[in-house]
Amino acid sequence: MSDLAPALSLTGSASFGDEPVFRDIRLKVEAGQWTCLLGASGVGKSTILKIFAGLSDELTLKGMAAASNGQLKGRVTLLAQDDMLLPWLTVQQNVLLGARLRGERPDIIRSEEILSKVGLSGKAKSKPRTLSGGQRQRVALARTLMEDRPVVLLDEPFSALDALTRARMQDLSAALLVDRTVLLVTHDPSEAARLGHAIKVMTSSGIEDFAPPNGTVPRPYDDIDVLKTQAHLYSRLSRPT
Amino acid sequence: MKNLTAVLASALVALAVWQIVVSATGLPRFILPGPSLVGQTVWDNRMLLAEHALITISEVLAGLVLGAIIGALSAVLLAASSLARTFVGPILVFSQAIPVFALAPILTLWFGYGLGSKIAMALLIIYFPVTSSFFDALMRSNRDWLDHARIMGASPARIMWHIRIPAALPGLASGLRLAAVYAPIGAIIGEWVGASKGLGYLMLLANGRAKTDLMFAALIVLAVFTIFLRAAIDKLANKIVD
Numbered sequence: 001m002s003d004l005a006p007a008l009s010l011t012g013s014a015s016f017g018d019e020p021v022f023r024d025i026r027l028k029v030e031a032g033q034w035t036c037l038l039g040a041s042g043v044g045k046s047t048i049l050k051i052f053a054g055l056s057d058e059l060t061l062k063g064m065a066a067a068s069n070g071q072l073k074g075r076v077t078l079l080a081q082d083d084m085l086l087p088w089l090t091v092q093q094n095v096l097l098g099a100r101l102r103g104e105r106p107d108i109i110r111s112e113e114i115l116s117k118v119g120l121s122g123k124a125k126s127k128p129r130t131l132s133g134g135q136r137q138r139v140a141l142a143r144t145l146m147e148d149r150p151v152v153l154l155d156e157p158f159s160a161l162d163a164l165t166r167a168r169m170q171d172l173s174a175a176l177l178v179d180r181t182v183l184l185v186t187h188d189p190s191e192a193a194r195l196g197h198a199i200k201v202m203t204s205s206g207i208e209d210f211a212p213p214n215g216t217v218p219r220p221y222d223d224i225d226v227l228k229t230q231a232h233l234y235s236r237l238s239r240p241t
Numbered sequence: 242m243k244n245l246t247a248v249l250a251s252a253l254v255a256l257a258v259w260q261i262v263v264s265a266t267g268l269p270r271f272i273l274p275g276p277s278l279v280g281q282t283v284w285d286n287r288m289l290l291a292e293h294a295l296i297t298i299s300e301v302l303a304g305l306v307l308g309a310i311i312g313a314l315s316a317v318l319l320a321a322s323s324l325a326r327t328f329v330g331p332i333l334v335f336s337q338a339i340p341v342f343a344l345a346p347i348l349t350l351w352f353g354y355g356l357g358s359k360i361a362m363a364l365l366i367i368y369f370p371v372t373s374s375f376f377d378a379l380m381r382s383n384r385d386w387l388d389h390a391r392i393m394g395a396s397p398a399r400i401m402w403h404i405r406i407p408a409a410l411p412g413l414a415s416g417l418r419l420a421a422v423y424a425p426i427g428a429i430i431g432e433w434v435g436a437s438k439g440l441g442y443l444m445l446l447a448n449g450r451a452k453t454d455l456m457f458a459a460l461i462v463l464a465v466f467t468i469f470l471r472a473a474i475d476k477l478a479n480k481i482v483d
Contacts, residue, residue, distance in 0.1 A: 055388050074394055084389050088407050101395035101403055147393065 003075060005150040005181040007031040012063010014047055014056075021047045021059070025207050027200065031068060034174070034182045034217055036196035038189065038210075038233060040240075043202050045185040049153045052183065053078050067151070077147040080155040083140040085128040091115070092124040095142045111146055117176060118142045134165035138172070145176055152177055154184040158191065167221055170195055174218040189233035193226045194219045201236055210236065274454040282454040283461060289443070294462050296439040300356055300428040301470065304363020305420055311364070312371030312420075313413060319372075320379035320409075321401055333372070341366045341427065345434040359431035359439065366427035367420035371413070378412020379405050414478035421474035425467045 008029035014021045022044035029035045039045050050056050051065045053076050067075065085094045092111055099106040115121050118138040128136055137157065144152060157173075158166040174195055186192055192199050195217055199210040210233065213225040220226065256276045262268075263275035270278060283290060315333075319325050345362055352358035382405045390400045432441025440459045447455035 053388075053392050055391065076392060078389060078392050080385065080389075082385055084385055086386070086404065086407070097390075097403075098393040101390050101393050101399050103399060 003150045004069060005032040005179060006067035006069045006072075006075070008052060008065070008067055008072075008151065008181060008183065010048060010051060010063070010065045012061055014044065014051065014059055014061045014063075016059060022202075022204075023206075025202070027207050029181060029183050030198060031181050032179050033197035034177075034184060034195050035198045035200065036184045036186060036192035037200050037202055037207075038186060038192050038237065039202035040237065041187065043204060045202055046155055049078065049155050049183065049185055052076060052151070053153055072151065075149050076151045076153060077144050077149040078153045078155065079140055079144045079157045081157060081159050083128075083136045085136055085139055085143075087128055090125050090127060091120060091131070091139050094128065094139055095146050097143060098147050107146075111142075114142045114145050117145070118172065134161055134169065137161060137165075137169055141169070141173060141176065150180055152180050152182045154182060154186075156186055156188075157184075159186070159188065166191075171218050187237075189230045189237065190221065190226075192233060193229040194221060199229075199233070201233070203240065271451045271453045274457055278454050279457040279461060282458040286455060286458060290440075290458060290462050293438060293440050293443045293459070294466065296356070297359075297425070297428055297432070297441065297463065298466060300359040300431070300439065301363055301424045301466075303356070303360045304427060305367065305424045305470075307360065308364040308367040308420060308424070309371055309417060312368050312416065313375055315368075315372045316375035316379055316413075317401065317406065319376050320405065321397070333369070337369055342430055345430050348431065349435040354435050354437055358434075359428045359436065362431035363424040363427035366423045370419040370423065371416040374416035374419070375409060375413040378409035382408055410481045414481050417474050417478055418471070421471045422467065425463060425470070429463070 008027075010025065010027040012025070013023045025044075025048075027037075027048065037045055037048065047056075047059065050059065051061060052072060054073055065072070085091075086097065089097070092108075092115065093100070095111045095115060096106040096108075098104075112121070112124065115124055118141055120135060120138055120142065123131065123135065123139075128139065131139065137160075140157070154173075158169050161169060170191060184191070184195060193213055196212050197217060199212045200207050201210050211229075213219055213223065213229040215223060215225065259276050263273055274282075315329075319329065341362070344365065345358075348358040348361045348365075352361055386404050386408070387400060390404055395403070428439070429441035432439040433445060436442040440463050444456050444459045447453070447459065
Protein backbone atom coordinates (compact mmCIF):
# COMPACT_ATOMS: atom_id res chain seq x y z
CA MET A 1 0.00 0.00 0.00
CA SER A 2 1.67 3.20 -1.19
CA ASP A 3 -1.00 5.57 0.09
CA LEU A 4 -0.74 6.39 3.81
CA ALA A 5 -3.88 5.35 5.67
CA PRO A 6 -5.81 8.43 6.81
CA ALA A 7 -7.90 9.00 9.90
CA LEU A 8 -11.58 9.60 9.17
CA SER A 9 -14.04 11.92 10.75
CA LEU A 10 -17.74 12.49 10.45
CA THR A 11 -19.79 15.14 12.17
CA GLY A 12 -23.36 16.27 11.70
CA SER A 13 -26.82 14.98 10.88
CA ALA A 14 -28.13 12.99 7.94
CA SER A 15 -31.60 12.50 6.50
CA PHE A 16 -33.33 10.78 3.60
CA GLY A 17 -35.71 13.48 2.43
CA ASP A 18 -37.67 14.45 5.56
CA GLU A 19 -36.74 11.24 7.35
CA PRO A 20 -33.81 11.80 9.73
CA VAL A 21 -31.29 8.94 9.87
CA PHE A 22 -29.08 10.24 12.66
CA ARG A 23 -28.64 13.55 14.48
CA ASP A 24 -25.55 15.41 15.62
CA ILE A 25 -23.10 12.58 15.67
CA ARG A 26 -19.38 12.86 16.07
CA LEU A 27 -17.27 9.95 14.84
CA LYS A 28 -13.52 9.70 14.69
CA VAL A 29 -11.80 6.72 13.11
CA GLU A 30 -8.09 6.42 13.90
CA ALA A 31 -5.59 5.98 11.08
CA GLY A 32 -4.27 2.47 10.38
CA GLN A 33 -6.50 0.81 12.99
CA TRP A 34 -9.68 -1.22 13.28
CA THR A 35 -12.61 0.76 14.60
CA CYS A 36 -15.74 -1.26 15.36
CA LEU A 37 -19.04 0.53 15.24
CA LEU A 38 -21.76 -1.36 17.08
CA GLY A 39 -25.42 -0.60 17.24
CA ALA A 40 -28.93 -1.89 16.79
CA SER A 41 -30.46 -2.22 13.33
CA GLY A 42 -31.78 1.01 11.85
CA VAL A 43 -29.64 3.32 13.96
CA GLY A 44 -27.78 4.53 10.86
CA LYS A 45 -24.52 2.55 10.96
CA SER A 46 -24.64 1.53 7.32
CA THR A 47 -25.50 5.09 6.32
CA ILE A 48 -22.20 6.19 7.84
CA LEU A 49 -20.38 3.71 5.61
CA LYS A 50 -22.35 4.97 2.61
CA ILE A 51 -21.24 8.50 3.35
CA PHE A 52 -17.57 7.52 3.59
CA ALA A 53 -17.94 5.43 0.42
CA GLY A 54 -19.34 8.40 -1.50
CA LEU A 55 -22.69 6.71 -2.17
CA SER A 56 -24.81 9.32 -0.44
CA ASP A 57 -26.52 10.89 -3.49
CA GLU A 58 -30.02 10.53 -2.08
CA LEU A 59 -28.90 11.54 1.40
CA THR A 60 -28.74 15.03 2.86
CA LEU A 61 -25.74 15.43 5.14
CA LYS A 62 -25.62 18.53 7.29
CA GLY A 63 -22.04 18.34 8.45
CA MET A 64 -18.79 16.94 7.14
CA ALA A 65 -17.13 13.64 6.29
CA ALA A 66 -13.40 13.91 5.75
CA ALA A 67 -10.07 12.13 5.67
CA SER A 68 -7.08 13.51 7.60
CA ASN A 69 -4.83 13.65 4.51
CA GLY A 70 -6.42 14.54 1.18
CA GLN A 71 -9.80 13.51 -0.12
CA LEU A 72 -11.62 10.21 0.28
CA LYS A 73 -12.68 9.57 -3.30
CA GLY A 74 -10.80 6.67 -4.85
CA ARG A 75 -9.20 5.61 -1.55
CA VAL A 76 -12.05 3.54 -0.16
CA THR A 77 -13.16 -0.04 -0.66
CA LEU A 78 -16.19 -1.85 0.73
CA LEU A 79 -16.80 -5.40 1.88
CA ALA A 80 -20.39 -6.15 2.82
CA GLN A 81 -22.48 -9.03 4.11
CA ASP A 82 -23.52 -9.79 0.54
CA ASP A 83 -20.28 -10.84 -1.15
CA MET A 84 -21.41 -9.10 -4.37
CA LEU A 85 -19.57 -11.63 -6.53
CA LEU A 86 -20.70 -11.54 -10.15
CA PRO A 87 -21.99 -15.04 -10.92
CA TRP A 88 -20.93 -15.03 -14.57
CA LEU A 89 -17.26 -14.32 -13.76
CA THR A 90 -14.72 -16.78 -12.38
CA VAL A 91 -13.23 -16.32 -8.93
CA GLN A 92 -10.10 -14.74 -10.40
CA GLN A 93 -12.09 -12.46 -12.71
CA ASN A 94 -14.12 -11.34 -9.69
CA VAL A 95 -10.93 -10.56 -7.80
CA LEU A 96 -9.77 -8.53 -10.82
CA LEU A 97 -13.13 -6.79 -11.25
CA GLY A 98 -11.79 -3.36 -10.29
CA ALA A 99 -9.26 -3.33 -13.14
CA ARG A 100 -11.92 -4.54 -15.57
CA LEU A 101 -14.30 -1.79 -14.46
CA ARG A 102 -11.67 0.93 -14.76
CA GLY A 103 -10.32 -0.36 -18.07
CA GLU A 104 -6.89 -1.03 -16.57
CA ARG A 105 -4.51 -3.89 -17.32
CA PRO A 106 -5.33 -6.67 -14.85
CA ASP A 107 -2.41 -7.62 -12.60
CA ILE A 108 -2.78 -11.39 -12.94
CA ILE A 109 0.26 -12.23 -10.84
CA ARG A 110 -0.83 -10.15 -7.88
CA SER A 111 -4.33 -11.62 -8.07
CA GLU A 112 -2.79 -15.09 -7.83
CA GLU A 113 -0.71 -14.07 -4.82
CA ILE A 114 -3.77 -12.68 -3.10
CA LEU A 115 -5.84 -15.75 -3.89
CA SER A 116 -3.16 -17.91 -2.31
CA LYS A 117 -3.14 -15.63 0.76
CA VAL A 118 -6.85 -16.27 1.28
CA GLY A 119 -6.30 -19.98 0.59
CA LEU A 120 -8.17 -20.20 -2.70
CA SER A 121 -5.40 -20.79 -5.26
CA GLY A 122 -7.10 -23.92 -6.48
CA LYS A 123 -10.40 -22.13 -7.10
CA ALA A 124 -9.22 -19.36 -9.45
CA LYS A 125 -11.13 -20.73 -12.43
CA SER A 126 -14.26 -21.76 -10.50
CA LYS A 127 -17.57 -19.94 -10.69
CA PRO A 128 -18.81 -18.41 -7.40
CA ARG A 129 -21.89 -20.69 -7.29
CA THR A 130 -19.64 -23.70 -6.74
CA LEU A 131 -18.18 -22.20 -3.54
CA SER A 132 -19.36 -22.31 0.06
CA GLY A 133 -20.45 -19.15 1.89
CA GLY A 134 -17.11 -18.88 3.67
CA GLN A 135 -15.15 -19.36 0.44
CA ARG A 136 -17.25 -16.74 -1.33
CA GLN A 137 -16.55 -14.27 1.43
CA ARG A 138 -12.83 -15.02 1.12
CA VAL A 139 -13.07 -14.21 -2.60
CA ALA A 140 -14.73 -10.93 -1.66
CA LEU A 141 -11.90 -10.27 0.79
CA ALA A 142 -9.38 -11.03 -1.97
CA ARG A 143 -11.17 -8.57 -4.25
CA THR A 144 -10.98 -5.98 -1.47
CA LEU A 145 -7.24 -6.59 -1.03
CA MET A 146 -6.73 -6.41 -4.79
CA GLU A 147 -8.16 -2.89 -4.75
CA ASP A 148 -5.38 -1.97 -2.30
CA ARG A 149 -7.13 1.07 -0.83
CA PRO A 150 -5.99 2.65 2.44
CA VAL A 151 -9.54 2.81 3.82
CA VAL A 152 -11.58 -0.37 4.14
CA LEU A 153 -15.27 -0.21 5.05
CA LEU A 154 -16.73 -3.44 6.38
CA ASP A 155 -20.52 -3.73 6.55
CA GLU A 156 -21.26 -6.79 8.69
CA PRO A 157 -19.13 -8.88 6.33
CA PHE A 158 -19.10 -12.00 8.51
CA SER A 159 -22.62 -11.99 9.89
CA ALA A 160 -24.00 -14.59 7.45
CA LEU A 161 -21.26 -17.12 8.23
CA ASP A 162 -21.38 -19.94 10.76
CA ALA A 163 -19.54 -19.30 14.04
CA LEU A 164 -16.37 -21.21 13.20
CA THR A 165 -16.03 -19.84 9.67
CA ARG A 166 -16.71 -16.39 11.07
CA ALA A 167 -13.87 -16.66 13.60
CA ARG A 168 -11.50 -17.79 10.83
CA MET A 169 -12.58 -14.97 8.53
CA GLN A 170 -12.04 -12.48 11.35
CA ASP A 171 -8.48 -13.76 11.89
CA LEU A 172 -7.72 -13.73 8.19
CA SER A 173 -9.10 -10.23 7.70
CA ALA A 174 -7.26 -8.86 10.72
CA ALA A 175 -4.01 -10.29 9.36
CA LEU A 176 -4.49 -9.11 5.79
CA LEU A 177 -5.95 -5.67 6.44
CA VAL A 178 -3.26 -4.64 8.90
CA ASP A 179 -2.12 -0.97 8.76
CA ARG A 180 -5.24 0.11 6.90
CA THR A 181 -7.92 2.31 8.34
CA VAL A 182 -10.76 -0.13 8.88
CA LEU A 183 -14.27 0.82 9.90
CA LEU A 184 -16.25 -2.30 10.79
CA VAL A 185 -19.97 -1.96 11.23
CA THR A 186 -21.39 -4.88 13.16
CA HIS A 187 -24.10 -5.85 15.59
CA ASP A 188 -22.04 -8.68 17.04
CA PRO A 189 -20.40 -7.69 20.39
CA SER A 190 -17.98 -10.62 20.26
CA GLU A 191 -16.72 -9.47 16.87
CA ALA A 192 -16.14 -5.95 18.17
CA ALA A 193 -14.39 -7.28 21.29
CA ARG A 194 -12.05 -9.42 19.18
CA LEU A 195 -11.24 -6.99 16.38
CA GLY A 196 -11.57 -3.41 17.59
CA HIS A 197 -8.57 -1.26 18.40
CA ALA A 198 -11.38 1.14 19.17
CA ILE A 199 -14.99 0.24 19.92
CA LYS A 200 -17.86 2.64 19.50
CA VAL A 201 -21.51 2.15 20.31
CA MET A 202 -24.09 4.01 18.26
CA THR A 203 -27.56 4.67 19.62
CA SER A 204 -30.25 7.15 18.68
CA SER A 205 -28.66 9.65 21.04
CA GLY A 206 -25.21 9.51 19.48
CA ILE A 207 -21.92 7.63 19.41
CA GLU A 208 -19.99 6.82 22.57
CA ASP A 209 -16.56 5.26 23.04
CA PHE A 210 -16.24 1.92 24.73
CA ALA A 211 -12.94 0.72 26.19
CA PRO A 212 -11.55 -2.20 24.13
CA PRO A 213 -10.08 -5.27 25.87
CA ASN A 214 -6.32 -5.57 26.31
CA GLY A 215 -4.22 -7.57 23.89
CA THR A 216 -3.37 -7.39 20.22
CA VAL A 217 -5.96 -7.75 17.47
CA PRO A 218 -7.32 -10.31 16.65
CA ARG A 219 -7.82 -11.21 20.29
CA PRO A 220 -8.59 -14.82 21.19
CA TYR A 221 -12.31 -15.49 21.54
CA ASP A 222 -11.80 -17.33 24.84
CA ASP A 223 -9.78 -14.54 26.49
CA ILE A 224 -11.42 -13.51 29.75
CA ASP A 225 -11.02 -9.79 29.03
CA VAL A 226 -12.59 -10.23 25.58
CA LEU A 227 -15.51 -12.11 27.09
CA LYS A 228 -16.02 -9.43 29.74
CA THR A 229 -16.02 -6.67 27.15
CA GLN A 230 -18.44 -8.71 25.11
CA ALA A 231 -20.76 -9.00 28.11
CA HIS A 232 -20.55 -5.26 28.80
CA LEU A 233 -21.32 -4.53 25.21
CA TYR A 234 -24.39 -6.76 25.34
CA SER A 235 -25.76 -4.95 28.35
CA ARG A 236 -24.92 -1.56 26.85
CA LEU A 237 -26.69 -2.46 23.60
CA SER A 238 -29.78 -3.71 25.41
CA ARG A 239 -30.40 -0.15 26.62
CA PRO A 240 -32.01 1.76 23.77
CA THR A 241 -30.36 5.16 24.29
CA MET B 242 -34.96 -38.65 -24.76
CA LYS B 243 -37.98 -39.35 -22.60
CA ASN B 244 -39.25 -35.93 -23.61
CA LEU B 245 -38.83 -36.74 -27.29
CA THR B 246 -40.74 -40.00 -26.91
CA ALA B 247 -43.58 -38.14 -25.23
CA VAL B 248 -43.68 -35.58 -28.05
CA LEU B 249 -43.72 -38.30 -30.71
CA ALA B 250 -46.42 -40.22 -28.86
CA SER B 251 -48.71 -37.21 -28.55
CA ALA B 252 -48.10 -36.34 -32.23
CA LEU B 253 -49.11 -39.88 -33.23
CA VAL B 254 -52.27 -39.66 -31.16
CA ALA B 255 -53.16 -36.33 -32.76
CA LEU B 256 -52.58 -37.74 -36.24
CA ALA B 257 -54.71 -40.79 -35.44
CA VAL B 258 -57.59 -38.63 -34.17
CA TRP B 259 -57.33 -36.47 -37.27
CA GLN B 260 -57.46 -39.53 -39.55
CA ILE B 261 -60.40 -41.02 -37.65
CA VAL B 262 -62.37 -37.75 -37.89
CA VAL B 263 -61.78 -37.60 -41.63
CA SER B 264 -62.71 -41.25 -42.21
CA ALA B 265 -65.70 -41.24 -39.88
CA THR B 266 -67.32 -38.03 -41.10
CA GLY B 267 -66.51 -38.52 -44.76
CA LEU B 268 -65.61 -34.85 -45.13
CA PRO B 269 -64.53 -34.08 -48.69
CA ARG B 270 -60.79 -33.67 -49.17
CA PHE B 271 -61.12 -30.01 -50.16
CA ILE B 272 -62.56 -29.27 -46.71
CA LEU B 273 -60.37 -31.43 -44.51
CA PRO B 274 -57.78 -33.71 -46.07
CA GLY B 275 -56.54 -36.57 -43.88
CA PRO B 276 -52.99 -36.79 -42.57
CA SER B 277 -52.06 -39.54 -45.00
CA LEU B 278 -53.10 -37.40 -47.95
CA VAL B 279 -51.26 -34.38 -46.54
CA GLY B 280 -48.17 -36.53 -46.00
CA GLN B 281 -48.39 -37.73 -49.58
CA THR B 282 -48.79 -34.12 -50.78
CA VAL B 283 -45.74 -33.00 -48.81
CA TRP B 284 -43.70 -35.72 -50.46
CA ASP B 285 -45.05 -35.14 -53.98
CA ASN B 286 -44.48 -31.40 -53.75
CA ARG B 287 -41.23 -31.50 -51.82
CA MET B 288 -39.32 -29.41 -54.35
CA LEU B 289 -42.06 -26.80 -54.56
CA LEU B 290 -42.40 -26.66 -50.77
CA ALA B 291 -38.64 -26.48 -50.27
CA GLU B 292 -38.34 -23.62 -52.73
CA HIS B 293 -41.00 -21.58 -50.97
CA ALA B 294 -39.92 -22.60 -47.48
CA LEU B 295 -36.42 -21.36 -48.22
CA ILE B 296 -37.82 -17.91 -48.95
CA THR B 297 -39.91 -17.82 -45.79
CA ILE B 298 -37.04 -19.13 -43.67
CA SER B 299 -34.72 -16.42 -45.00
CA GLU B 300 -37.31 -13.77 -44.20
CA VAL B 301 -37.82 -15.09 -40.69
CA LEU B 302 -34.11 -15.45 -39.93
CA ALA B 303 -33.23 -12.03 -41.33
CA GLY B 304 -36.10 -10.42 -39.40
CA LEU B 305 -35.11 -12.28 -36.26
CA VAL B 306 -31.46 -11.27 -36.41
CA LEU B 307 -32.18 -7.65 -37.28
CA GLY B 308 -35.01 -7.38 -34.76
CA ALA B 309 -32.87 -8.90 -32.01
CA ILE B 310 -29.96 -6.56 -32.74
CA ILE B 311 -32.07 -3.41 -33.07
CA GLY B 312 -34.22 -4.41 -30.08
CA ALA B 313 -31.21 -5.10 -27.87
CA LEU B 314 -29.51 -1.85 -28.87
CA SER B 315 -32.72 0.11 -28.17
CA ALA B 316 -33.04 -1.50 -24.75
CA VAL B 317 -29.46 -0.58 -23.83
CA LEU B 318 -29.93 2.98 -25.10
CA LEU B 319 -33.15 3.39 -23.13
CA ALA B 320 -31.59 1.92 -19.99
CA ALA B 321 -28.50 4.11 -20.31
CA SER B 322 -30.19 7.43 -20.93
CA SER B 323 -33.03 8.95 -18.98
CA LEU B 324 -33.36 11.47 -21.82
CA ALA B 325 -34.06 8.60 -24.22
CA ARG B 326 -36.57 7.15 -21.75
CA THR B 327 -38.37 10.48 -21.52
CA PHE B 328 -38.58 11.15 -25.25
CA VAL B 329 -38.45 7.78 -26.99
CA GLY B 330 -40.32 5.75 -24.36
CA PRO B 331 -43.80 7.25 -25.04
CA ILE B 332 -43.29 6.87 -28.81
CA LEU B 333 -42.52 3.19 -28.32
CA VAL B 334 -45.61 2.69 -26.21
CA PHE B 335 -47.75 4.53 -28.77
CA SER B 336 -46.29 2.46 -31.60
CA GLN B 337 -47.50 -0.64 -29.77
CA ALA B 338 -51.07 0.66 -30.04
CA ILE B 339 -50.83 0.16 -33.80
CA PRO B 340 -51.55 -3.47 -34.69
CA VAL B 341 -48.54 -4.65 -36.66
CA PHE B 342 -50.88 -6.51 -39.04
CA ALA B 343 -52.41 -3.20 -40.08
CA LEU B 344 -49.00 -2.01 -41.20
CA ALA B 345 -48.49 -4.88 -43.64
CA PRO B 346 -50.04 -3.13 -46.69
CA ILE B 347 -47.99 0.00 -46.00
CA LEU B 348 -44.79 -2.00 -45.64
CA THR B 349 -45.54 -3.73 -48.94
CA LEU B 350 -46.02 -0.33 -50.51
CA TRP B 351 -42.70 0.92 -49.13
CA PHE B 352 -40.50 -2.15 -49.44
CA GLY B 353 -42.09 -3.87 -52.42
CA TYR B 354 -43.21 -7.42 -53.07
CA GLY B 355 -39.81 -8.96 -52.37
CA LEU B 356 -38.12 -10.07 -49.16
CA GLY B 357 -37.82 -6.54 -47.79
CA SER B 358 -41.40 -6.04 -46.67
CA LYS B 359 -41.58 -9.46 -45.00
CA ILE B 360 -38.31 -8.95 -43.16
CA ALA B 361 -39.60 -5.58 -41.99
CA MET B 362 -42.81 -7.24 -40.82
CA ALA B 363 -40.98 -9.97 -38.87
CA LEU B 364 -38.64 -7.35 -37.44
CA LEU B 365 -41.49 -5.11 -36.29
CA ILE B 366 -43.42 -7.92 -34.69
CA ILE B 367 -40.46 -9.07 -32.57
CA TYR B 368 -38.94 -5.67 -31.87
CA PHE B 369 -41.14 -4.81 -28.91
CA PRO B 370 -40.97 -8.13 -27.03
CA VAL B 371 -37.17 -8.17 -27.35
CA THR B 372 -36.76 -4.52 -26.37
CA SER B 373 -39.14 -4.56 -23.45
CA SER B 374 -37.97 -7.79 -21.84
CA PHE B 375 -34.30 -6.81 -22.14
CA PHE B 376 -35.02 -3.25 -21.00
CA ASP B 377 -36.94 -4.41 -17.93
CA ALA B 378 -34.06 -6.68 -16.96
CA LEU B 379 -31.55 -3.86 -17.47
CA MET B 380 -33.56 -1.60 -15.17
CA ARG B 381 -33.64 -4.22 -12.43
CA SER B 382 -29.87 -4.28 -11.95
CA ASN B 383 -28.74 -5.21 -8.46
CA ARG B 384 -28.32 -1.89 -6.69
CA ASP B 385 -25.48 -3.14 -4.49
CA TRP B 386 -23.45 -4.28 -7.50
CA LEU B 387 -23.84 -0.86 -9.08
CA ASP B 388 -22.84 0.96 -5.89
CA HIS B 389 -19.87 -1.32 -5.48
CA ALA B 390 -18.80 -0.69 -9.07
CA ARG B 391 -18.96 3.05 -8.43
CA ILE B 392 -16.72 2.70 -5.38
CA MET B 393 -14.28 0.84 -7.62
CA GLY B 394 -14.21 3.87 -9.89
CA ALA B 395 -16.20 2.55 -12.86
CA SER B 396 -17.75 4.87 -15.44
CA PRO B 397 -21.47 4.44 -16.28
CA ALA B 398 -20.53 3.01 -19.69
CA ARG B 399 -18.31 0.34 -18.16
CA ILE B 400 -20.90 -0.45 -15.51
CA MET B 401 -23.38 -0.97 -18.36
CA TRP B 402 -21.02 -3.20 -20.33
CA HIS B 403 -19.53 -5.24 -17.49
CA ILE B 404 -22.41 -5.48 -15.03
CA ARG B 405 -25.84 -4.37 -16.22
CA ILE B 406 -25.79 -6.09 -19.62
CA PRO B 407 -24.44 -9.46 -18.45
CA ALA B 408 -26.84 -9.40 -15.51
CA ALA B 409 -29.78 -8.70 -17.84
CA LEU B 410 -29.03 -11.43 -20.39
CA PRO B 411 -31.74 -13.75 -18.99
CA GLY B 412 -34.23 -11.01 -19.89
CA LEU B 413 -32.86 -10.82 -23.41
CA ALA B 414 -33.06 -14.61 -23.62
CA SER B 415 -36.76 -14.67 -22.74
CA GLY B 416 -37.39 -11.92 -25.31
CA LEU B 417 -35.64 -14.01 -27.96
CA ARG B 418 -37.71 -17.07 -27.07
CA LEU B 419 -40.87 -15.07 -27.75
CA ALA B 420 -39.31 -13.67 -30.91
CA ALA B 421 -38.72 -17.17 -32.29
CA VAL B 422 -42.47 -17.80 -32.21
CA TYR B 423 -43.56 -14.35 -33.41
CA ALA B 424 -41.14 -13.88 -36.30
CA PRO B 425 -42.76 -16.55 -38.57
CA ILE B 426 -46.17 -14.93 -37.96
CA GLY B 427 -44.78 -11.62 -39.21
CA ALA B 428 -43.28 -13.15 -42.32
CA ILE B 429 -46.45 -15.06 -43.24
CA ILE B 430 -48.65 -12.00 -42.83
CA GLY B 431 -46.27 -10.08 -45.03
CA GLU B 432 -46.59 -12.80 -47.67
CA TRP B 433 -50.37 -12.82 -47.48
CA VAL B 434 -50.55 -9.13 -48.17
CA GLY B 435 -48.37 -9.24 -51.23
CA ALA B 436 -45.76 -11.72 -52.42
CA SER B 437 -44.82 -13.94 -55.29
CA LYS B 438 -42.91 -16.48 -53.22
CA GLY B 439 -42.89 -18.06 -49.76
CA LEU B 440 -45.05 -20.50 -47.82
CA GLY B 441 -47.70 -17.86 -47.05
CA TYR B 442 -47.99 -17.08 -50.74
CA LEU B 443 -48.18 -20.80 -51.56
CA MET B 444 -51.03 -21.23 -49.09
CA LEU B 445 -53.03 -18.45 -50.69
CA LEU B 446 -52.34 -19.88 -54.11
CA ALA B 447 -53.41 -23.38 -53.04
CA ASN B 448 -56.52 -21.97 -51.39
CA GLY B 449 -57.53 -20.19 -54.59
CA ARG B 450 -57.33 -23.50 -56.47
CA ALA B 451 -59.11 -25.48 -53.75
CA LYS B 452 -55.93 -27.52 -53.18
CA THR B 453 -56.57 -27.81 -49.47
CA ASP B 454 -54.06 -30.65 -49.11
CA LEU B 455 -51.29 -28.35 -50.37
CA MET B 456 -52.38 -25.66 -47.90
CA PHE B 457 -52.05 -28.15 -45.09
CA ALA B 458 -48.71 -29.32 -46.46
CA ALA B 459 -47.36 -25.76 -46.40
CA LEU B 460 -48.75 -25.29 -42.90
CA ILE B 461 -47.03 -28.44 -41.66
CA VAL B 462 -43.70 -27.36 -43.15
CA LEU B 463 -44.06 -23.97 -41.48
CA ALA B 464 -44.92 -25.51 -38.12
CA VAL B 465 -41.98 -27.90 -38.26
CA PHE B 466 -39.64 -25.04 -39.10
CA THR B 467 -41.01 -22.94 -36.23
CA ILE B 468 -40.51 -25.81 -33.78
CA PHE B 469 -36.89 -26.21 -34.87
CA LEU B 470 -36.33 -22.48 -34.74
CA ARG B 471 -37.71 -22.34 -31.22
CA ALA B 472 -35.53 -25.22 -30.10
CA ALA B 473 -32.45 -23.56 -31.62
CA ILE B 474 -33.20 -20.22 -29.96
CA ASP B 475 -33.88 -22.01 -26.70
CA LYS B 476 -30.45 -23.61 -26.88
CA LEU B 477 -28.87 -20.27 -27.68
CA ALA B 478 -30.78 -18.58 -24.86
CA ASN B 479 -29.63 -21.19 -22.35
CA LYS B 480 -26.08 -20.63 -23.50
CA ILE B 481 -26.45 -16.87 -23.02
CA VAL B 482 -27.86 -17.30 -19.54
CA ASP B 483 -25.22 -19.76 -18.34
